[in-house]
Each structure stands twice: as C-alpha cells, then as structure tokens.
Amino acid sequence: MTSYASDPAWADIEPLPQDDGGPHPLAAIAYKDEYSEAMSYLRAVMAKNEMSERVLGLTERIIGMNPAHYTVWLYRSRVLAALSYDLRTELAWLNPTALKHLKNYQIWHHRQTIVDALDSADGEQAFIAGMMEQDAKNYHVWSYRQWLVKRFALWDAGELEIVEAMLQHDVRNNSAWNHRYFLVFGRDDGVVVEQKTIDREIEYAKETIRKAPQNQAPWNYVRGVLRYAKLSPASLKEFAAGFAPVERPEDIKSSHALDLLAEIYAQEQGKSEEAVRVLDLLAEKYDPIRANYWNFRKSQLGSASAAA
Amino acid sequence: MAHDPPPSAASLLTGEESVLNHTRHINYWRRCLKTFLPWQYTSNDSNRMSLAFFIVSALDLLGNLDSGISAEERQGFIDWVYHCQHPDGGFRAFPGTDLGELRNEENKIWDPANVPATFFALGLLIVLGDDLQKVKRRECLMWLTKMQRSEGGFGETLGEDGRIEGGNDTRFGYTGSGIRYMLRGYITGPVDGVPDIDVDKLVQCINISESYDGGISEAPFHEAHAGFTHCAISALYFLGRLPESSLPSGPRHDDVIRGITNLPLTLHWLASRQTAILDEEDLYDSAEDELEAAHTQTNSSFVKLSSFPLKPREVPQQDTWPLPHSLQWAGMNGRCNKIADTCYAFWVTGALTVLGHLNIIDRASLRRYLLDKTQHIVGGFGKVAGDPPDLYHAYLGLATLAIMGESGVKSFHTPLCFSQDANDRLEALEWRKKLIGDWQTESLKN
Numbered sequence A: 001m002t003s004y005a006s007d008p009a010w011a012d013i014e015p016l017p018q019d020d021g022g023p024h025p026l027a028a029i030a031y032k033d034e035y036s037e038a039m040s041y042l043r044a045v046m047a048k049n050e051m052s053e054r055v056l057g058l059t060e061r062i063i064g065m066n067p068a069h070y071t072v073w074l075y076r077s078r079v080l081a082a083l084s085y086d087l088r089t090e091l092a093w094l095n096p097t098a099l100k101h102l103k104n105y106q107i108w109h110h111r112q113t114i115v116d117a118l119d120s121a122d123g124e125q126a127f128i129a130g131m132m133e134q135d136a137k138n139y140h141v142w143s144y145r146q147w148l149v150k151r152f153a154l155w156d157a158g159e160l161e162i163v164e165a166m167l168q169h170d171v172r173n174n175s176a177w178n179h180r181y182f183l184v185f186g187r188d189d190g191v192v193v194e195q196k197t198i199d200r201e202i203e204y205a206k207e208t209i210r211k212a213p214q215n216q217a218p219w220n221y222v223r224g225v226l227r228y229a230k231l232s233p234a235s236l237k238e239f240a241a242g243f244a245p246v247e248r249p250e251d252i253k254s255s256h257a258l259d260l261l262a263e264i265y266a267q268e269q270g271k272s273e274e275a276v277r278v279l280d281l282l283a284e285k286y287d288p289i290r291a292n293y294w295n296f297r298k299s300q301l302g303s304a305s306a307a308a
Numbered sequence B: 001m002a003h004d005p006p007p008s009a010a011s012l013l014t015g016e017e018s019v020l021n022h023t024r025h026i027n028y029w030r031r032c033l034k035t036f037l038p039w040q041y042t043s044n045d046s047n048r049m050s051l052a053f054f055i056v057s058a059l060d061l062l063g064n065l066d067s068g069i070s071a072e073e074r075q076g077f078i079d080w081v082y083h084c085q086h087p088d089g090g091f092r093a094f095p096g097t098d099l100g101e102l103r104n105e106e107n108k109i110w111d112p113a114n115v116p117a118t119f120f121a122l123g124l125l126i127v128l129g130d131d132l133q134k135v136k137r138r139e140c141l142m143w144l145t146k147m148q149r150s151e152g153g154f155g156e157t158l159g160e161d162g163r164i165e166g167g168n169d170t171r172f173g174y175t176g177s178g179i180r181y182m183l184r185g186y187i188t189g190p191v192d193g194v195p196d197i198d199v200d201k202l203v204q205c206i207n208i209s210e211s212y213d214g215g216i217s218e219a220p221f222h223e224a225h226a227g228f229t230h231c232a233i234s235a236l237y238f239l240g241r242l243p244e245s246s247l248p249s250g251p252r253h254d255d256v257i258r259g260i261t262n263l264p265l266t267l268h269w270l271a272s273r274q275t276a277i278l279d280e281e282d283l284y285d286s287a288e289d290e291l292e293a294a295h296t297q298t299n300s301s302f303v304k305l306s307s308f309p310l311k312p313r314e315v316p317q318q319d320t321w322p323l324p325h326s327l328q329w330a331g332m333n334g335r336c337n338k339i340a341d342t343c344y345a346f347w348v349t350g351a352l353t354v355l356g357h358l359n360i361i362d363r364a365s366l367r368r369y370l371l372d373k374t375q376h377i378v379g380g381f382g383k384v385a386g387d388p389p390d391l392y393h394a395y396l397g398l399a400t401l402a403i404m405g406e407s408g409v410k411s412f413h414t415p416l417c418f419s420q421d422a423n424d425r426l427e428a429l430e431w432r433k434k435l436i437g438d439w440q441t442e443s444l445k446n
C-alpha cells in the first residue's frame, strides 16, 4: 500500500501522531507502520471535520485493520450523509467487509443505519441467507435479522419457512429455534397469538423431539410455549414418559424428558418419591455431569420454587 | 519451555494431577506487561483499556504484581490510565482517538469517553493501588446519567447532539452500574448534586431480556447467551437488585423491583451450560446421532433457499449415554447446543457465584477441562482445546480458577472482576467510606 506521506493527494494534511502518554503505556501494540500512519491521518482529518471522498478511503483502510474502532464508523456515516453518497454503493461495499469480519458489532450497526435510511429491505433476506451459510449461529446476524423483521414488518414474508428449512438441516440450531419463538410470540404488529397457533407450535416441537429426543432446544422451546400460554407442564406428562419409561430404564431415550418428568412430579401432590427416582436416574446414569444440579433439585422438592 | 509435552488426556490415565502451571502463567502475563503485544492485536486496539486491565489484574491474581514491578513502573501505569481520562468525565478506551490540542467543540464527538473502558480504567487504578482521587468523579457520574437510554439500558459512547451510540445490551448496563458502584456504592438518589441513574428502568430492561429458556439475551426475544446472563446478574448485584431468594441474608420483603423473575429456570439454564462436547467434531458426531431419517418428513411449508445447503442426513435413532471417562473434562458453552469455550467457564461460574449457587455445577471436571484442555504450555488459556492463548481467554480462564478457589491464585470478587484484595482496597478508600457513611447517617435520620 502506498503511504499517505508520499501521496500528493494528502500533502495538505499534517498527520497527528498518537500520544501514548509517557514512558509506561499499558497494552501497547506493535502496530504496523501502515496502521500508525493511517490513524495519524484519521486524527488529523477528524480534527478538521473534513467531509470528503478521500476520507471514505481512509476510513475503509482503518476499518480493514481495526473494525472495532468505535468512532471511525460514526465518522464514515457522517461523511456519507455530507456527500449525499449513494447508499446502495455503500451497501455493496459492506457485503464483503461483513463476511471478513463476521463477528464485528459495528458493521451490523452500520448496515442497519444504511438499510434504515434506504427504507427498503430489498435483497437483505438473501444477503442474510448467504451469511448464515458461513455461520448459521452468528449472534449478530440473528440480531440483525430480528431488527429487519420488525423494521419492515416481515412477519409473514417467508421467515417461518426459512427457520423450518434451517431446522430441517440442523435440528439442534438453537438460534433458529429462538428466531421461531420471536416470529410467533414476539410480533409487535397487533396480531394476537391464537390457541391454534399455540397448538401448532407444541405439535411442531413434539414432532422434532420424536426425531431427535436428546436435543434440548425443542424441549426448552415447548416448555417456553407452555409458560407463554399459562399451561401446566403436566400436559406433556405422557409425551415425556414416552421417551423416559422410568419402569424400563434401558429404554430411556432422553435426559430432557426425565428432567421434565421430574418437574411434573415435583408439582404433583404426593409424587415426590417419583420425582426423587427420576432425579436419581439423571444424577446416576443419564446426565451425571449435572449430578450436583439434580441433587440440588431433589433438595428443593416440597419447596414452592420450581422452574415450571 | 518447548521441551515439555503438551497437556494431554494421558495425564489422567497415568494418575497425574491436573496442575496450574503458575510460573508459566506469570511469564505469559509479564511478557504482556513489559513488551509490545504482537501486531495481531491491532484489531483490538480500541479495547486497550480492557486488555491493560486483564494484564495487570492477572498478575495481581497470581500474586506477582507487587514483586514484579518497580514503584516507578507502577506510577507510570497509573499515569497512563489517567492520560486516557476524558476532559468531560469517563475514560477513553484507547489513546488512538485523542486529538490533543486540536480538540474543540466541533470535533470532540470523535473522541468520546467509553462506558466499558471507564469500568476497566477504574478497576485498573484500584488494582494498581491508586486512591481514585484524580478521577473526575462528579463529571464521570454526570456523564454516566447521559449514557442511559430512555428505556433503561446503557450505551457505549456519547455522540453528536448527545445521542447515545453503541449497543444496548447488558454489557453496558453491567459496566455502567459497576462505575456507579465503584464511585458511590449502593447510595441511591443524588450525590453532590449529581442525579442517580434510573435503577428501576435498568432492572426492567434486564428483566425483559430474559429468554423463554431462562437465560438472558442481548434484547427481548434474542437468544439466551451466557455472557449477557452474567453481565445482567452482576449488574443486579451492583444495583442491589438480585432476587430475594438468592440474598445471603434471606428475603427483604421490600417492594423494590428485582431482577431474574424465575430463579429456578435461570439456574436450570446455567446448569445446562456444562458440556463434555469440546470441539466441532464432537458436536457433529452427536448431531449425527440426533438426526433420524429426516427425509421421511415431506413438508408442505418448505421453502428452499437457493443458497442454503439442505441435505437431510440419514442416521438411525440411537442415543448413547455418557461413559464416565468422557466426563473427566467438561467445559461450559455459551448457548444451547454449542461447544465448550474457556470464556464461558467464567461467564457461567461467575453468574452462579453471584447468585450463590456455584455448587450446582461439577467443578472438578470444569477445572480439569481448563487445566488439561485449554491451558497452554506457554502460559495463558486458549479459547478451545489446542488454541494459542489470547489475553481475553487467558484472563477469564484464570478468573474461573480463582472463583473455584484454586490454590496459588487470590480469591476473586466476581462482579468487579478482580481480586478480593483489590475490593478490600476499594472499600477502604477514605473518600468513599466518608461518602457512604454520611449517606447512611443521613438515611437513618429520615
């Protein structure tokens, strides 16, 4: 890369070097010259509040080396506004940048600002699908997806179908389960959750559990749905017992079914012996990593507090 | 140091104890303190204050800070932290935004104070033995009130026209309430004419971020995550708003709004984080076990995304139960069905410690996981088994061992994220004792 110092286009700028404050800086980094120089020019143009095309190039170079710099993005946004820059062009620039720095918060925030200003979600769902191909559980991408759904009211724009496709591919993807919960129970557009929707969600979770009973995500999901609908977990007693026949421990298929059974017994009058038996099975054989937790649950039996 | 074999599973089979290699950790951190960090840390340049905190506090935890630095160095480090103090209160996260003498009303928005950095700067000063007398406390607390959004959460920096920039998750509520705690303890209401933050709103903001499974997420309806869960719980500690049943003194029966609306469910979620699945291959294997003949499901509402790979895998339904030897090492994951990662060992054990329930996890296998799997031969800890160390995971790995009472490591104050010794120094600061003492006397009178 050419240096700014030798570039005639930057000859009018006096770089402002970093002042690290004395002989004992902490966490000092062996910066490459390219970074130190670019940062010195950035400080100089920020000090003048310069709003120009060349500043966009400079911010791009710094973002490439330090995408977590929290004011370089704000500065770039301000320059874009000052130049009435084409936001579609900015979005096109962001796409490969986002792929390179998948785990960076600022990039997603910047994208949100631009898409918000464009007032259009065109192409965004496809872009997200591409990002999720790289990492189907990326937290920022899912957060951005929720923002997009809310901002552009995409509740019925194929999101639920996308989630189902993703769960079909990887039934353990808890991010997808969570997005499903958001789509069904997090609507802010006045659509009420009807009983048939609740039934559909419970059935969907059950179907998924039947295919892979030792997957905690749908168990958490269905218990969440029950809590939302103010239904007792006891309504799942038979279903859970199907994966955890306590009389035939060799046929037990799911520690999560045992967990739920223990919960149901704990809330049932006079069933604390059954609860103890189930919790012992968990502690001793089916989930011994959590033996301390299951024993703690035993110690809580009879007290009012239960994780319904 | 390159002659030792890497830590391996074999050590257990031969009956060898898992050990914290004290000397190597000290060497690792001293190198970080006294020499430049490699250029790869450039992408973390804007987190230098937290990196500095990790380095100095790790040496304190290892009992090597006092003997490892001269009085002149100590003063130099303190000066560097104060060099990052912002003229209008709070601290910068790194010197890189400092415009020096060119700073003016028009350009100062590019050089703001930063909430997490201010939390770490104050902690760093306390660990270094400074009395915080040169902290612009009034300005800092005034600035802090401007960092709270109307719905209760905190942001990261103050931008143009007083707009609050940055995320809006529990990390900022945690560090914001931590700043308040360090500078004014549990005092509620105005101090020296500086108003308090809106504590109730922050607690409400945390409560609506609880997920359907009991963990806490970035925002309402986002996925539960151990980092956000820890930050929320530690924030509640700083605010004096932990759930009543988790208070050591028992229920208070006051009518203030408290956090964690379903403690048993949150404990269930935290206990569920412990896992013997330590790498992606393990995860794949166990996922394979799970996917029973998905092709049998022909599904009506199926939308194929052109770019999304959709090849249902066909495997028989066969669950295997853990064999004891596979449970020798069990780390913590950050979300449901993810693999173990060193930092989540901290976020989970920390959250449980603050809630008073560290005993619900298996500490022995977690300790072995850290010492045998992610402890690195040069010192420090990596993110996952076999990874080179980085400052973040190295600190949080060490902090986890401190929480669990590892010998040779100082005891730990979890919410403040530094040693109990440092907390004792904070509590002994004369100006802070007086501030809190006066307030207590005043509130007894009323």
Ligand SMILES: [Zn+2]
Binding pocket: B341, B342, B343, B344, B383, B393
């Ligand atoms: Zn990590």
